[in-house]
Amino acid sequence: EVQLVESGGGLIQPGGSLRLSCAISGFSVSSKYMSWVRQAPGKGLEWVSIIYSDDSTSYADSVKGRFTISRDNSKNTLYLQMSSLRAEDTAVYYCARDGIRYHFDYWGQGTLVTVSS
Amino acid sequence: NFMLTQPHSVSGSPGKTVTISCTGSSGRIASNYVHWYQQRPGSAPTTVIYEDNQRPSGVPDRFSGSIDSSSNSASLTISGLQTEDEADYYCQSYDDSKRVFGGGTRLTVL
Numbered sequence: 001e002v003q004l005v006e007s008g009g010g011l012i013q014p015g016g017s018l019r020l021s022c023a024i025s026g027f028s029v030s031s032k033y034m035s036w037v038r039q040a041p042g043k044g045l046e047w048v049s050i051i052y053s054d055d056s057t058s059y060a061d062s063v064k065g066r067f068t069i070s071r072d073n074s075k076n077t078l079y080l081q082m083s084s085l086r087a088e089d090t091a092v093y094y095c096a097r098d099g100i101r102y103h104f105d106y107w108g109q110g111t112l113v114t115v116s117s
Numbered sequence: 118n119f120m121l122t123q124p125h126s127v128s129g130s131p132g133k134t135v136t137i138s139c140t141g142s143s144g145r146i147a148s149n150y151v152h153w154y155q156q157r158p159g160s161a162p163t164t165v166i167y168e169d170n171q172r173p174s175g176v177p178d179r180f181s182g183s184i185d186s187s188s189n190s191a192s193l194t195i196s197g198l199q200t201e202d203e204a205d206y207y208c209q210s211y212d213d214s215k216r217v218f219g220g221g222t223r224l225t226v227l
């Protein structure tokens with residue numbers, strides 16, 4: 001059974017840093033494309049970043065240069081390192097498996113990040 | 118940048134049919150597959166349609182998807198509306214290595 005479990009969210013001051021984790025079971029993180037998707041309170045879904053199986057990455061313009069996606073194959077875990085956080089980064093962050101033909105076929109339950117002083 | 122536009126809300130009565138549109142910018146909706154997700158309050162999204170018109174196992178055949186290249190739009194149609202269908206629905210596609218979501222449509226079952 002495939003499971004994605006995010007952790008690491010919380011309250012952080014503007015300008016601070018935070019690292020989110022997504023523990024994966026049921027498949028190998030090294031063999032699949034993996035994305036982070038966020039949802040601000042009361043708003044829609046926004047794609048944030050992807051890491052491909054060859055370790056290349058891509059980011060939404062809104063987070064480029066501030067966020068870094070990575071993975072640890074030995075721990076089968078996906079990460080999102082977030083820095084220079086802003087109030088507008090406040091959201092529930094989901095990890096999602098980026099499956100065939102760019103379809104998010106599995107999602108975690110999400111972790112809430114609140115950026116506030 | 119490629120964008121997907123959805124109506125903010127739609128509504129329908131139980132047993133009726135509703136259609137949610139998803140219009141692509143720049144005439145490119147047919148260039149890549151469109152997927153549809155349902156999201157209930159407090160829950161992660163789940164797929165109701167993938168690759169334009171495919172239903173995952175467990176999704177009722179009341180849900181269907183289509184593409185209209187002439188209008189540069191994708192559609193999600195839900196027939197035989199049930200109260201449990203009340204949720205937010207998002208279309209999603211891809212452009213130049215970036216995944217793109219529509220703004221979402223709130224479906225109310227009256």
